[in-house]
Amino acid sequence: MLLSLVLLLVLLAALGWLWMQLTVSPHHPPPLVPGFFHLIRADLPSYFLNLAQKYGPLYRLHLGILDVVVLNSKKAIEEAFVKKWMDFSGRPQTFPYQLVSKDGQDLSLGDYTPLWKAQKKLARSALLYVHNNMEPVMENMVQDLCKRLLARAGSPVDISKELFMFTCSIISFLSFGEKTESTVQEIKDCIEELILGWESWQVQILDFLPFLRFFPSPGLRKLRQSIKKRDRIMQKYLTQHKETMVEGQTRDLTDYMLQKLREQGEGPGQLSEGHVQMILVDLFIGGTETTAVTISWVVAFLLHHPEIQRRLHEELDQELGPGVSGSPPNYGDRARFPLLNATITEVLRMRPAAPLALPHCTQKSSSICGFDIPKNTVIIPNIYGAHHDDSIWAQPYDFRPDRFLEPEPSPLGIPFGCGARICLGESLARFEMFLILAHLLQAFTLLPAVEGSHTLPSLKPIFGINTRILGLQVRLLPREARVHQ
Ligand code: HEM
Numbered sequence: 025m026l027l028s029l030v031l032l033l034v035l036l037a038a039l040g041w042l043w044m045q046l047t048v049s050p051h052h053p054p055p056l057v058p059g060f061f062h063l064i065r066a067d068l069p070s071y072f073l074n075l076a077q078k079y080g081p082l083y084r085l086h087l088g089i090l091d092v093v094v095l096n097s098k099k100a101i102e103e104a105f106v107k108k109w110m111d112f113s114g115r116p117q118t119f120p121y122q123l124v125s126k127d128g129q130d131l132s133l134g135d136y137t138p139l140w141k142a143q144k145k146l147a148r149s150a151l152l153y154v155h156n157n158m159e160p161v162m163e164n165m166v167q168d169l170c171k172r173l174l175a176r177a178g179s180p181v182d183i184s185k186e187l188f189m190f191t192c193s194i195i196s197f198l199s200f201g202e203k204t205e206s207t208v209q210e211i212k213d214c215i216e217e218l219i220l221g222w223e224s225w226q227v228q229i230l231d232f233l234p235f236l237r238f239f240p241s242p243g244l245r246k247l248r249q250s251i252k253k254r255d256r257i258m259q260k261y262l263t264q265h266k267e268t269m270v271e272g273q274t275r276d277l278t279d280y281m282l283q284k285l286r287e288q289g290e291g292p293g294q295l296s297e298g299h300v301q302m303i304l305v306d307l308f309i310g311g312t313e314t315t316a317v318t319i320s321w322v323v324a325f326l327l328h329h330p331e332i333q334r335r336l337h338e339e340l341d342q343e344l345g346p347g348v349s350g351s352p353p354n355y356g357d358r359a360r361f362p363l364l365n366a367t368i369t370e371v372l373r374m375r376p377a378a379p380l381a382l383p384h385c386t387q388k389s390s391s392i393c394g395f396d397i398p399k400n401t402v403i404i405p406n407i408y409g410a411h412h413d414d415s416i417w418a419q420p421y422d423f424r425p426d427r428f429l430e431p432e433p434s435p436l437g438i439p440f441g442c443g444a445r446i447c448l449g450e451s452l453a454r455f456e457m458f459l460i461l462a463h464l465l466q467a468f469t470l471l472p473a474v475e476g477s478h479t480l481p482s483l484k485p486i487f488g489i490n491t492r493i494l495g496l497q498v499r500l501l502p503r504e505a506r507v508h509q
């Protein structure tokens with residue numbers, strides 16, 4: 025009798041405990057990776073991927089005082105950012121973020137608020153407007169790029185640098201109607217400085233060890249100077265546009281956005297000129313190096329895979345006519361170039377330009393894959409890691425565009441992120457990548473800088489905010505010359 029009473033009590037206690045676990049305080053956190061200094065490494069995306077082998081696709085780790093959750097699979101990232109986007113669309117508002125974002129008026133780093141939504145909507149409609157109106161000029165700009173490269177055919181070219189200048193000139197043209205070389209050079213130098221300053225460890229560490237901000241820091245001082253320069257340049261163009269604007273005429277993105285501001289009227293809770301300025305900054309920061317490095321990676325992989333390059337030449341010749349005498353490629357016809365499309369898709373999978381995207385932050389408590397995630401948790405989507413998941417892509421480290429052309433094609437990656445925070449410039453980036461590569465391959469055979477296989481460029485990704493390539497040199501051989509050889 026006593027025994028059964030004891031048993032009953034034990035049973036009740038166990039049930040009570042279970043009930044607590046299931047309802048009152050559901051606490052089932054993702055596995056914790058021990059340690060505090062995971063940040064101090066250059067190869068963070070592949071390091072995170074290695075941890076996933078041991079801890080599973082999502083886990084927690086401490087970065088100094090911050091508790092972050094890393095997502096390493098497409099499934100986990102989509103569950104958070106698409107299915108539960110209401111919970112996961114914030115951005116962490118840490119000190120360096122506030123520093124660069126001009127009183128929280130930045131688009132890419134701004135937290136998810138109604139005003140932020142209005143800002144993203146304005147940016148999206150402005151970009152769509154100019155893209156549609158300026159497409160012919162952009163096509164001419166690509167042709168000019170090929171002409172400039174033709175003048176340097178035969179000798180090694182640092183194509184990454186050319187491409188970075190080019191993507192800057194596209195954004196500068198869309199934003200300000202400016203494409204003179206000195207203007208573009210000034211802006212490019214400023215953007216490059218900002219990206220480098222922002223990702224320097226001296227600045228990044230302030231996120232994780234905030235007390236350090238009270239000590240003098242050369243890195244931080246430099247970043248502050250770059251931000252001043254950035255604001256001076258942007259201010260110059262904004263003022264110029266306001267002074268020369270003509271009613272009923274929209275020359276570029278700046279005109280478009282300033283006009284929308286006037287229509288909306290100013291006031292508290294409304295978008296201001298500061299928001300417009302930060303949209304422009306974000307287009308330069310987010311839309312130049314990313315697109316340029318992706319094209320550079322395509323070039324590098326083609327140097328390693330001449331058989332794919334040969335098939336791309338065949339595809340272009342077949343659709344447009346032979347070699348340089350063919351008609352110019354046109355973005356509207358991109359569906360006629362499945363191999364070129366698959367090649368770009370494969371490179372975006374293997375070298376996603378923003379390997380860790382941008383950090384997100386939970387705006388309320390939520391869960392992913394059954395693990396609880398509390399409010400205000402920093403979420404790092406490891407896009408590079410997710411794209412090397414061998415349960416989705418067979419031999420993920422092999423460059424094989426054909427995986428997207430087979431009868432049962434591989435699933436697509438998420439190089440532009442997904443959900444409410446998806447990249448603003450995906451269509452512009454796709455337009456530029458397709459058009460530049462189609463023109464480049466129509467005009468040239470891409471060859472290593474020096475003959476011989478031992479001089480191929482390294483394919484090792486250099487991870488920062490963007491996935492960079494080191495020292496890519498290429499020789500461009502005009503295609504008729506090839507025919508006459
Ligand atoms: C191949 C080229 C590009 C890649 C791979 C890329 C990738 C990404 C990724 C992964 C994100 C973060 C998504 C997230 O936080 O979840 C992002 C955000 C963003 N990108 Fe891109 N991007 C590219 C080109 C561009 C271009 C051309 C522009 C502008 C013209 C641009 C503007 C932005 C902006 C403004 C954001 C912030 C969006 C937000 O916070 O809501 N990107 N991009």
Ligand SMILES: *[C@@H]1O[C@H](CO)[C@@H](O)[C@H](O)[C@H]1NC(C)=O
Pocket residue numbers: 358359360362365366369428429433436
């Ligand atoms: C490009 O390739 C991807 C992946 O195979 C496919 O989903 C997409 O529809 C293609 N786009 C075009 C324009 O052919």
